């Protein structure tokens with residue numbers, strides 16, 4: 304945990320029973336890009352003198368988060384006058400700082416998600432070559448790279464609102480439900496499937512937010528208490544990182560007290576976007592999570608953290624230290640990645656990501672959509688399941704279990720779902736090829752897509 308001592312001293316031994324560096328043994332197996340104790344944020348002019356202890360604190364991350372209002376100034380300071388050229392023909396005309404700022408400003412006007420970026424994540428972007436940077440691509444849209452949406456896309460493509468018996472509780476699978484405790488996240492991902500609710504309204508999307516109100520939560524808890532078939536609850540949003548430690552405690556205690564609930568997990572992108580919070584002694588979020596996990600273990604219930612890391616560059620020595628702190632305190636952490644073009648859709652990057660996660664005892668749990676080359680390369684228990692989250696609310700299905708595939712359209716069934724959903728056929732479309740949009744057939748009755 305962070306103390307008043309210098310970061311080096313803290314990370315080199317205070318939190319752990321042996322020096323930090325020995326956790327990893329031979330460094331050749333560490334694929335994430337930062338070495339121990341490197342002040343990787345000094346590439347951002349405004350933060351070049353910020354000391355480790357300050358950067359790691361969650362207060363610093365919140366205070367210096369860049370939103371729409373601050374973006375222009377941040378880009379003006381961080382970008383060089385001339386940018387490294389892009390490999391993407393659509394972006395090759397963007398050559399200067401001014402070109403980039405204009406394209407990003409225009410991109411945000413068309414985007415369904417607001418912009419929000421923590422100092423940690425901003426420090427992981429190579430601002431000299433931002434056009435093809437895998438972190439920039441996830442969070443900051445450029446107008447010139449936006450393709451027309453598929454005509455079957457809807458904002459709530461997973462049909463979550465239709466599967467919600469009370470506002471903010473998605474109950475799709477037998478025995479399991481998703482509690483949307485808030486609709487705020489520490490960052491906003493461009494590819495979010497919950498863009499109907501998450502984040503501030505944008506110029507193109509009016510949101511249906513799930514506010515963290517006690518009145519709404521009470522209806523959710525009462526539904527969970529009454530439905531004795533439920534065993535498993537996912538607390539998400541939004542992002543559980545945006546809940547206070549008191550909120551976390553309140554939700555955790557309530558769920559631990561429900562006899563038929565045996566497992567719950569907090570879903571958070573926190574380890575990817577502001578990992579220092581886990582180590583910040585002035586912030587009780589991590590100690591609350593650890594307490595809940597220990598309480599759960601004592602009464603035979605599993606309390607976990609599910610995180611969302613998509614690229615090895617998101618993992619720094621602070622992330623590794625935070626993950627090891629959770630591991631040392633018995634918290635199970637699993638990762639869910641999304642397969643993203645130009646981010647992690649090659650075997651080397653995906654392999655490095657899985658390897659980096661495995662090294663810090665974060666279980667690679669899911670990769671949304673598939674790359675079969677990974678199988679056979681990793682131990683079975685560290686191999687993520689490659690899944691498709693079916694449009695129309697069919698739930699997550701293993702990518703290899705499609706019923707048919709023709710002309711870029713795969714069909715799926717979800718027989719484990721109750722009622723009509725278990726009898727429906729679901730369609731999943733390959734990404735659109737520019738100019739090829741009209742070749743896709745329209746949806747017919749009894750089929751679902753998004």
Ligand code: SF4
Pocket residue numbers: 487488490491492494495496497501540541542572611
């Ligand atoms: S962290 Fe999750 S919920 Fe939040 S914007 Fe990203 S994908 Fe959506």
